[in-house]
Amino acid sequence: MLRRAGPSLRHFLLEGKASAGYSSYSSEAKMSKPVQARRLEGIDKNIWVEFVKLAATYSTVNLGQGFPDFPPPDFLKEALVKALSGENHMLHQYTRAFGHPPLVKILAQFFGKLLERDLDPMTNVMVTVGAYQALFCCFQAFIDEGDEVIIIEPFFDCYEPMVKMAGGMPVFVPLRPKAPKDGKLMSSADWQLDPAELASKFSERTKAIVLNSPNNPLGKVFSRGELELIADLCVKHDVLCISDEVYEWLVYDGKEHIRIASLRGMWDRTVIIGSAGKTFSATGWKVGWTVGPNRLLQHLRTVHQNSVYHCATVAQEAVAQGFQRELRLYGKPESYFVQLPKELQQKRDWLVQSLDAVGMKPIIPEGTYFLVADISQFKSDVPDVPDSDEPYDSRFAKWMVKNKGLAAIPLSAFYCGAHKNNYNHFIRFCFAKEEATLKAANDILQKWKQEKTSP
């Protein structure tokens, strides 16, 4: 072997011309083939990349991207520290590909209790890198070229590009706002599906519907009646339901989060998606999960084993400990799943008051940690540019972060291209923030209001 390598090395060292030729060849060797796969066409822009950068550059108060600026609960942090520095050094190594056994076991127990059905931890649960990867697995596993996927607007923006990357066709149906009576503030419950319009979107080509309740960005918590309407259509047209329930614990005013998988005929056709990031206020950990029948999850496992394969073991271990605690304290006042919504409801109410006081009309969310507000009364501050391609709310949010230091996300980012300009006078705030952050936001809004009213 060595003798055979000799001549070619000598050749390389002695043949000056050849080696010079090689280097000039390599420096000029630009590719002429198109490098971008067709599936990426038209999906290269991402609202978060753009607005996160703007917030980092200009904001003094960031109510834009959806993450808490307060820490996760102590019991969760302690569980992570223990997993990291405890005696079980195997927690630093790979674990089971489809979910660390303690985590899938407790998730099966927990969701089995909620859904009132026996769940097998090995086949009815799969752990993912955040809810994002769970969504990605669903679209890759179920959607073929030309399949239609119904998406309810406004929607968490990644659904559309993920459907397209899988070769599918998103079909949009909007929640339609109804004006509230007696000059009351609008609630997210006032945004409803038109049953006939929804039914008209189902066809032979429909493979799945994406449901997100509680909904980001509106905070709408779908009622039993609304879920039954969707469920009946899914059963009638033999359609799958991808149910993004990452905000399942964040519901207010005594509202109940109803799992569509618990409705008649739905378990067999639904994948439930959850997120430890939202559940335990630890979005940076990126632990998510899917729960559903093996006949669906087996295909998610195929995508997972051929892409990500595995999620961080220590984070899974700590989340498992978190769920064990929550199962013990289920429904009790000490439970984090009871305490967190209580605290967030108070924060929601502060932000509602503060926005209402300056005339940025809030739509009161029934769930999530987001709140959408109407900016119509502020239009004079950011003059319209009639022929601009950019929706007004997007220009408004950019102007606001640059001139007032307050970051928020335009609602049009949660609509598809064709509908962006129909809902372009709202912005979304995140209220999972420390009191000091919400107070600082209130100060900015108050000062702004004074500048507007003073001659």
Ligand code: PMP
């Ligand atoms: N679904 C919705 C509706 C979300 O709002 C988010 C996060 N903003 C996700 C999924 C992704 O969650 P994760 O951080 O666990 O990937």
